[in-house]
Amino acid sequence: MTYKQIKWTILFIPTITVGLWEYVRHQFLLPYISMDLGNWLTPLIVYLVSVTLLNKLFHMLERIRRELEQERTAKFALEARENLAKELHDGIAQSLFLLSVKIDRLEKSDEQQSQLQEIYNIRKTVHEVNRYVRQAISNLRYEDTAVKLMNLNEALDVEVQKIAKEVYVDIDVFWELQDEMLTPKEKVELLACIREAVLNIEKHANASKGWVQGEGDKQNWRVTIKDNGQGFEGNPFQLTDRYGLNIMKERAEEMNWELKLIRDNHHTHIMISKRENEVGCEVNHKMNI
Structure with missing residues (x-):
């Protein structure tokens, strides 16, 4: 049953129960049950229905509500991860790529030999950080759903x-x-x-x-x-x-x-x-x- 169906069922069951009891009581049980006893039996029957059937429906309602909350939380977390991945891609990753291009140009300059070791160290650091950033972007976008699937x-x-x-x-x-x-x-x-x-x-x-x-x-x-x-x-x-x-x-x-x-x-x-x-x-x- 859906969340909406359970709510309407909880609302209607007490009403239907009382209506059926009163109909049976007045049509078939008046010779056997006094008016005072019938009045006492009405809330007792509603209570018994509530602690049996309605109690199960309330548990189902709570379970569905928890699942909806978990899905909503997971959706918010996934959206936050996607936004963070976009920021990483648009900011850090693009800047690293631009820095890598500039280093390529520097390597081709006339003073390449004197700066070769320094260029190598910078290029190596940029290459490694760029790889880590791209891996982080990939993990942020796909890790949560991939682990579940x-x-x-x-x-x-x-x-x-x-x-x-x-x-x-x-x-x-x-x-x-x-x-x-x-x-x-x-x-x-x-x-x-x-x-x-x-x-x-x-x-x-x-x-x-x-x-x-x-x-x-x-x-x-x-x-x-x-x-x-x-x-x-x-x-x-x-x-x-x-x-x-x-x-x-x-x-x-x-x-x-x-x-x-x-x-x-x-x-x-x-x-x-x-x-x-x-x-x-x-x-x-x-x-x-």
């Missing part, structure tokens, strides 16, 4: 699928790593690393195909991002313009994960893994001969 075991898989669809390269996802095997902090950092690796496939690899695979358990797991692109020379982590890779490396070091970047069999592999008794971050480099 998705099964917890599917949440991480769905997020990886979404990342794969953000780029124009065809990315296949093979995901067996269950959501409960990672802490909330690990999920955030791992998804950030996967997003950076996938974006690198689109921006730098000139690849036509990519793969993302996650497997393992809570103590030992591995995530591999692979592509068939042009590969790399030397150690890309030492290049000053690879801000995303260096941020990925720092994330892995902070989480005590092992990070490997390998070129093998005409494919580039970025492997992020966790081993129960291993700490630190290792970068291995192999060239396919």
